[in-house]
Amino acid sequence: MAEGGAPVTMSDVARLAGVSTATVSRVVNRRYGVSSSTTAQVRAAIQQLGYESSLVATSLRRSRTNVLGLVIHSFQSYTAEVLKGVMDALSQSGFDLIIYTNSDLYGTYAEGWEQRHLARLSGTLTDGCIVVTPWDEVRSGTPVVVIDPAKGSTVPSVTADNLTGATTVAEHLLGLGHRRIGFIAGRSSLAAAWAREEGYRRALAGAGVPVDPELIVRGDFNPESAAPVARVLLDRADRPTAIFAASDGMALKVLDVAKDLGLCVPGDLSVAGFDNIPESALTDPGLTTVDQSMYQLGYEAARMLKSLVCGDWEGPGQIVLPTRLVIRGSTAAPKTL
Amino acid sequence: MAEGGAPVTMSDVARLAGVSTATVSRVVNRRYGVSSSTTAQVRAAIQQLGYESSLVATSLRRSRTNVLGLVIHSFQSYTAEVLKGVMDALSQSGFDLIIYTNSDLYGTYAEGWEQRHLARLSGTLTDGCIVVTPWDEVRSGTPVVVIDPAKGSTVPSVTADNLTGATTVAEHLLGLGHRRIGFIAGRSSLAAAWAREEGYRRALAGAGVPVDPELIVRGDFNPESAAPVARVLLDRADRPTAIFAASDGMALKVLDVAKDLGLCVPGDLSVAGFDNIPESALTDPGLTTVDQSMYQLGYEAARMLKSLVCGDWEGPGQIVLPTRLVIRGSTAAPKTL
DNA sequence: GCTGCAAACGTAACCGATAACGATTGCAAC
DNA sequence: GTTGCAATCGTTATCGGTTACGTTTGCAGC
Secondary structure (H helix, E strand, O other): OOOOOOOOOHHHHHHHHOOOHHHHHHHHOOOOOOOHHHHHHHHHHHHHHOOOOOHHHHHHHOOOOOEEEEEOOOOOHHHHHHHHHHHHHHOOOOOEEEEEEOOOOOOOOOOOHHHHHHHHHHOOOOOEEEEEOOOOOOOOOOOEEEEOOOOOOOOOEEEEOHHHHHHHHHHHHHHHOOOOEEEEEOOOOOHHHHHHHHHHHHHHHHOOOOOOHHHEEEOOOOHHHHHHHHHHHHOOOOOOOEEEEOOHHHHHHHHHHHHHOOOOOOOOOEEEOOEOOHHHHOOOOOOEEEEOOHHHHHHHHHHHHHHHHHOOOOOOOEEEEOOEEEOOOOOOOOOOO | OOOOOOOOOHHHHHHHHOOOHHHHHHHHOOOOOOOHHHHHHHHHHHHHHOOOOOHHHHHHHOOOOOEEEEEEOOOOHHHHHHHHHHHHHHOOOOOEEEEEEOOOOOOOOOOOHHHHHHHHHHOOOOOEEEEEOOOOOOOOOOOEEEEOOOOOOOOOEEEEOHHHHHHHHHHHHHHHOOOOEEEEEOOOOOHHHHHHHHHHHHHHHHOOOOOOHHHEEEOOOOHHHHHHHHHHHHOOOOOOOEEEEOOHHHHHHHHHHHHHOOOOOOOOOEEEOOEOOHHHHOOOOOOEEEEOOHHHHHHHHHHHHHHHHHOOOOOOOEEEEOOEEEOOOOOOOOOOO
């Protein structure tokens, strides 16, 4: 059958089978109270017409839909990792997944897009939602889990231990003998950016190394934002012997800048990042970084949401996942040591 | 406001504002025929209650929803690229996007999942759908665009020029002087696999090189499937001087196998792939491949669907996008020449 | 033969919104 | 004072299902 023609509805099936729509509904939902002969008739009609129940109509009437929602702003490379984790966690769970995004990719977002998207889904379509954005003003009748929420949030959430992770990286650099360590911070509005910077500061303080404000510059987590500020650091007469960027994307950009300036990594400059995106393993030299497993974040968020929806969640309201230092070739002891 | 409480509906707003739901609807949809004073009252009530219209209820009643759907089986790495293209094409178009996936990631798929997913969305939720799968038995009341459809399909579709792309790669290898070129085919049920193999055959035929069936082995596009069959090729006494794999994932696996066997690429063996996934640029040596721009596929599919929904599509029913040969370090003239 | 009861099935209200239609109101024109 | 018309707003049917409830039917038990 080709295109065209109105979609086949339950009453079409009912008419063909010579029964009421209620009976068709009972057959579809395998409810008690339909004789085997009429069941067979109805099934035959469904088969013949190629009927599929409408998700919309069903979800409007029913409270439970067995569909979970995921709301995102736009597609980044890490988004795919999160989604893989979410889908693996939902594998064979009986829950389907709907991802809702809007088309305003580059335009300015009207305030409160999270709430708007959430409301459109969680009204009746989904049994619960995952929100991938720093945000905590959740209003929803159904459970919501936030990945990487704003600082001090009290909504159910999953986040990486950015503070410890960043501390570990800085301690790794300090352990190698570095004392002048540049830091490229992330967008200051994000909790993750704050935690990573704080980890850097604490590690230095712990080692008795004073924090030089001149060595802290700010990007926005985007690779492109790192190039100019990295140059600022590296053009200094007393340039740092190591640079710790708050994201791998920015760290990879630092590698490019270093190459442009004729600096050898890790000979002249050690570079470390945060995230462990796939590309970081493939550069030459490989990038020392912190694995925060976006996959794991997605996986845990989905697991949590699933339990919240089923009402059998036992764990804590906020999950903080451990991070893992990944040492590769981009860091070494400073030459001047 | 925290969680809990039934979601606020239109009648809640109507009650608070002292009007009927019809009036609220008119205000929400900016229709003519509401005095400015009542409009203000209604808006105030909406604000106070935090009302958001339900996507489900709206789409059930209305024919048009300004939401497009995308149906996929599971998340692969290329899926993210397709999605980026789709979202860029939809940027500021007024269309939102809903991606529907089910949870059966590893389990066996019941036959006809495409139709089932499509029916659940296109009943009323979406104005049209993109289906990312080789499939052509489309039945839908709303427009559907298929990315990478089955062979000889007549539904609106977007696909890469696999035939020409594969021919180009094979000709590149022939041009370097290779005569014994192994081919690792993809899953035979897919049209893309057929086209890529056909391109390989045609290039050889064009150069007057007889096709040796012993040099053609079959994977399934998955990286893991390539290792054993690559070994079969490379363990032969008269092993090929070059291997062309029908996907980058498989080609990268061939690089691993070659390394295990102590073969030098491209000194002892040239390797080429197809897809140009990001990883292919980062290996050492870089992988010669064909860029088919999944991004572009997604972009064009979305553009086409948008026009089909609006009824102003002028282009052809099937779009075939050109491919581009990307020459990197993994291919060179054979040593024995 | 009548009652009782459960199985089988239809009727109709309902989910939250939209839109055709009807009803009310105010005001100008006759 | 009517009439006419437009502006404003409420009533109600409807989208495609689900489900509480009512009705019919068949059959066992008295």
